[in-house]
Amino acid sequence: MTIRKRLTLRFTSLVSSIILLAFVSIYAFCWFFISSDFYRRLDRKANTTGDMLIRHRLDAQLIRQLGRIRKDQLPNQNIMVFDSRDSIIFITNERLPITIPKSVLADIRQDKQKDFQQKGYYLSGTRFMTASGQYVVIASAVNVYGDEFLRRLLWALAVLFFLIVGITAFSGWFFAGDALRPMQQIDQIVSDIFPRNRDERLLINQDDDEISRLSSTINRLLDRVTESFRLQRMFVANVSHELKNPLTQISSQLEVSLLKHREPEAYQKTIRSVLDDVGDLATLTHELLKLSQVNQEDAIGLLTDTVRLDEIVWDIRDEVTAINPRYQVTIEFGALPDDPDQLAVQGNKTLLATALKNLTENACKFSDDGQALIHVSFDPNWLTISIQNRGQSIPSADLPYIFEPFYRSRQTADVRGYGVGLSLVERIIRLHQGKIQVTSTAGKPTIFSIELSRQTRQF
Structure with missing residues (x-):
């Protein structure tokens, strides 16, 4: 994977994580606020009905009529009252019966109050203590507007999230490419320098940034490499020259000695001369060996x-x-x-x-x-x-x-x-x-x- 892709992926992942956390927090806050407000309204209705029916012992039919003429009715609102034997003794909307498990009623009696959901309904239960026993009043309704708001908010946040992720990925790809363009230029220039043009160097911007310092370092490296090549060529040329002279002298003397028969003294003289040249070669080889052994x-x-x-x-x-x-x-x-x-x-x-x-x-x-x-x-x-x-x-x-x-x-x-x-x-x-x-x-x-x-x- 290229650096550009890695930078884009990491940048997009980071921004997406931050945006996702923010959107989840917004949705969770809205859900909590809407649910809490709706449960509060249900609890108020349950307490009002319980006070009128249980404490003040108003007529059940009168309570139903009062409920119908009130303007703050909730969608599919229903209020049920259970006696100590878990039997329904009052219900405001018999067309919307909701079965309440006895375990839930036991929890309400134990905890005094309980908010929960069941089959799309929001329910709030409250316990009433009287001399004749314990009663449980449960108010239920459908939070049509709140649930619809949360659905639309979820869609809006999801669409906005993917839109932001797309924009972030495109921006990250663009800015990563712009930031790495000098590196691509450096790669192209360095590739062109060897082996065609060793004297060319990278351009250094006036900005004292990482790219400028890297370019300066590469230029110094290229200078050292060019100097090494120069010294190597000079070294090889000089070694060839130094070796050529004694080898030529040895070859010439031996060839002259073979042209005709000579006295032993002449051969001895030639041998001594060749030995001198061989000694020079040995000395030169020894010097080169010492020079090559001294390395950093x-x-x-x-x-x-x-x-x-x-x-x-x-x-x-x-x-x-x-x-x-x-x-x-x-x-x-x-x-x-x-x-x-x-x-x-x-x-x-x-x-x-x-x-x-x-x-x-x-x-x-x-x-x-x-x-x-x-x-x-x-x-x-x-x-x-x-x-x-x-x-x-x-x-x-x-x-x-x-x-x-x-x-x-x-x-x-x-x-x-x-x-x-x-x-x-x-x-x-x-x-x-x-x-x-x-x-x-x-x-x-x-x-x-x-x-x-x-x-x-x-x-």
């Missing part, structure tokens, strides 16, 4: 260590300086806490060490003098690690893309590498819900700053 979905299982950053930076200095004798790493600390454990964060020690090592090695590699400076600072909420060097600045046009996989600027085109390191660093820091920024200006040091929260993270 794995945060719960990965970030379980308590990592002392001051210990990591000392280990990294030793590892980087051991890579190349030219590399020199200096470590500085800002204002440190009294408790050394406050320099710890929740995370993965191996991943953080990999990220800091990549940044430090890059800083030394691209420094004019092979030196890098690691600065560690502390505040109650964040730990900040800055890695800087003095060398050729990163062009401003390249800064937005340096964390993308396989991105190589002209400045680093002749440097051995695959462009995976900074992308891996950015993904590791994002996995730790930290921040990484880079500032690079001509004549000033290039600084990579990492901020890691000291608060316990929830995943």
Whole structure:
């Protein structure tokens, strides 16, 4: 069932229930008022006849004549008087005899008064106590006008109820369709966006309503999806390019070796060259594997260590300086806490060490003098690690893309590498819900700053 049908059905059911309750209440009130008024009139006639016949002992024929000349006669009115033996001793209209069960007469004697209906007649019975015994006077009549009014009221309310239900259902269908029309437009536009036009976006109204916020959310999602497609295409293109070169070199060297018979030394040289190319392929595969393993979905299982950053930076200095004798790493600390454990964060020690090592090695590699400076600072909420060097600045046009996989600027085109390191660093820091920024200006040091929260993270 569609949302439009559900909304229409619920709206119609709600309004119908309210209208039905109101109409039932109106009918019940009218029925109660008309019945009570008619029973009151019958009770008055029964008491009047009983007083004249039983208490004042007027002649029965005189009472009948008085009843006939009165102008307030009710339709099919009849008054009966029963003695203590349940025998009729007086009746005003013998043509309309009504059989009264003895059990009803016993109830009237016990309760003193009783109103009831029998075969379309309204009856009101009253008990009279005298020295000669108990008498029961019952007045009966047909409530022609009251019953006719109630029938017409019932028909009018029934017709009006179904008319209101029909109008409500039509209005609910119309207004539900009007309210859901933006959703239909969103569905149509989103269906047209993929795969034909990924750059198209939903229109956002000025009204700050749910549809506008949903459209904004969908537009942001589409931006992320488009960016993912762009990165995927770039990733595949770069991987293909990086794999193509060593594979082509391997194939060319092997083909040349097979053209003619050579000395063993030549074959050994070719094999060593092929092994170097295979090593490059293995290194590239290892880098891609590391990059694919760092995902946000794995945060719960990965970030379980308590990592002392001051210990990591000392280990990294030793590892980087051991890579190349030219590399020199200096470590500085800002204002440190009294408790050394406050320099710890929740995370993965191996991943953080990999990220800091990549940044430090890059800083030394691209420094004019092979030196890098690691600065560690502390505040109650964040730990900040800055890695800087003095060398050729990163062009401003390249800064937005340096964390993308396989991105190589002209400045680093002749440097051995695959462009995976900074992308891996950015993904590791994002996995730790930290921040990484880079500032690079001509004549000033290039600084990579990492901020890691000291608060316990929830995943």
